[in-house]
Amino acid sequence: MATFMTGATGYLGGYTLLELLEHSDERVFLLIRGRDRTHQVTKLWNCLQLHIDLPRFREVLDRVVLVRGDLHAPSLGLSDEDQKQVLDECDSILHGAASLNRMSSRVCVNSNVRGTMGTLELARAMHENKGLRRYSFVSTAAVIGDRRDEHLFEDDALDFDVNALDPYARTKRICEELVQRMLPPETSRVIFRPVTVMGDSRHPRTTSFDMPSAFVWLAQLPLVPLKPDTKIDIVNADWVGKVTAAVHLEAEPKHVIYFLSAGEASPTCAEIGQALEAWGHRPMRFAPALEQGFFRASRAGTRLPRSNPLQGASVLIKVFWPYIVSNVTHDNTRAVAVSGPPTPFQDYCAPYFHWVQESRLRYPYVPLPDDFEVQS
Numbered sequence: 001m002a003t004f005m006t007g008a009t010g011y012l013g014g015y016t017l018l019e020l021l022e023h024s025d026e027r028v029f030l031l032i033r034g035r036d037r038t039h040q041v042t043k044l045w046n047c048l049q050l051h052i053d054l055p056r057f058r059e060v061l062d063r064v065v066l067v068r069g070d071l072h073a074p075s076l077g078l079s080d081e082d083q084k085q086v087l088d089e090c091d092s093i094l095h096g097a098a099s100l101n102r103m104s105s106r107v108c109v110n111s112n113v114r115g116t117m118g119t120l121e122l123a124r125a126m127h128e129n130k131g132l133r134r135y136s137f138v139s140t141a142a143v144i145g146d147r148r149d150e151h152l153f154e155d156d157a158l159d160f161d162v163n164a165l166d167p168y169a170r171t172k173r174i175c176e177e178l179v180q181r182m183l184p185p186e187t188s189r190v191i192f193r194p195v196t197v198m199g200d201s202r203h204p205r206t207t208s209f210d211m212p213s214a215f216v217w218l219a220q221l222p223l224v225p226l227k228p229d230t231k232i233d234i235v236n237a238d239w240v241g242k243v244t245a246a247v248h249l250e251a252e253p254k255h256v257i258y259f260l261s262a263g264e265a266s267p268t269c270a271e272i273g274q275a276l277e278a279w280g281h282r283p284m285r286f287a288p289a290l291e292q293g294f295f296r297a298s299r300a301g302t303r304l305p306r307s308n309p310l311q312g313a314s315v316l317i318k319v320f321w322p323y324i325v326s327n328v329t330h331d332n333t334r335a336v337a338v339s340g341p342p343t344p345f346q347d348y349c350a351p352y353f354h355w356v357q358e359s360r361l362r363y364p365y366v367p368l369p370d371d372f373e374v375q376s
């Protein structure tokens with residue numbers, strides 16, 4: 001039987017899809033929004049060219065079924081014909097699509113809450129049809145909310161009395177609750193909670209720029225307004241894709257919830273600074289006393305005209321600041337037992353930041369050749 005997957009055209013989705021295809025012979029049905037099949041194929045190529053070349057992409061297309069849909073639409077926007085094929089052929093769902101827009105409740109409710117409800121309705125239909133082997137949901141460690149200076153474990157991390165950090169994290173909490181309550185009780189379900197995911201341990205390239213550009217910007221300041229011993233829990237995307245696919249394919253996962261995190265091995269700001277310095281970056285000077293004032297200034301900077309380059313940087317800092325300064329780490333014993341530990345961020349952050357900076361925050365996408373045949 002096959003997996004029905006959402007979010008395959010996203011940064012993490014590409015990693016996860018290729019792992020699923022490598023470690024299973026099953027086909028994967030991909031829900032992709034798009035005007036038509038050509039548009040869907042183009043989006044998938046734009047995502048996967050970070051990892052594979054054109055001949056391999058052709059092979060991937062032979063293993064996947066592209067289904068047109070949208071998280072915002074009733075029944076995920078699936079045509080009757082597509083819904084029937086999905087129910088006939090799929091026995092598991094891997095729901096990774098989401099909006100990471102931390103500024104808009106409207107978008108997060110529509111994409112995250114309504115989208116998750118759509119996948120849960122599909123899961124129930126699968127369960128009643130030929131049986132549902134697994135429902136996996138890609139959540140986020142941000143569901144833990146506004147906490148400081150803690151080391152957290154999966155089963156005691158979610159507390160609805162703790163303020164959520166933003167609309168994105170709030171809606172992901174609701175999604176986790178829906179997954180826990182709305183599936184038939186006997187359904188095997190898994191919830192993945194990645195922490196901040198940045199970069200690939202094998203090469204410096206990325207198609208995801210928001211978080212790394214905030215870091216690059218901070219690293220360039222003459223005084224970095226952070227405590228040098230603050231830990232930042234960051235993992236490499238290749239590891240996240242590996243764990244997600246491995247657990248999704250497991251016959252009987254040992255746990256329901258998995259933090260995908262660096263845990264106690266998370267680097268401190270000073271360690272990240274040292275790794276950059278070893279690569280030729282000037283030594284970072286930390287000024288923790290400036291932390292509050294810097295955050296207030298960033299908030300004010302978001303009101304600058306968009307034409308001002310400080311406006312964009314201020315928006316990024318305002319959005320990511322709570323994630324950077326929390327000094328919270330997340331236990332990763334469960335995930336490490338599946339795929340070994342993630343690569344320490346210090347081992348690859350310098351070439352990665354260098355590439356991000358050189359790229360001017362744009363991936364050099366290669367278009368599909370004009371004669372590329374997009375079969376229907």
Ligand SMILES: NC(=O)c1ccc[n+]([C@@H]2O[C@H](COP(=O)([O-])OP(=O)(O)OC[C@H]3O[C@@H](n4cnc5c(N)ncnc54)[C@H](OP(=O)(O)O)[C@@H]3O)[C@@H](O)[C@H]2O)c1
Pocket residue numbers: 006007008009010011012013031032033043069070071072095096097098099100111138139140141193194195196197198208
């Ligand atoms: N990246 C991180 O650091 C991080 C950390 C923790 C958790 N996560 C979680 O990991 C998952 C993937 O994140 P990501 O970084 O890969 O995000 P991303 O690059 O923004 O990808 C989001 C994916 O969701 C799809 N999507 C969004 N809205 C949709 C809609 N209305 N209908 C259909 N598909 C829609 C996108 O499709 P289009 O191509 O059509 O836009 C894309 O495939 C998310 O659930 C996120 O919460 C990510």
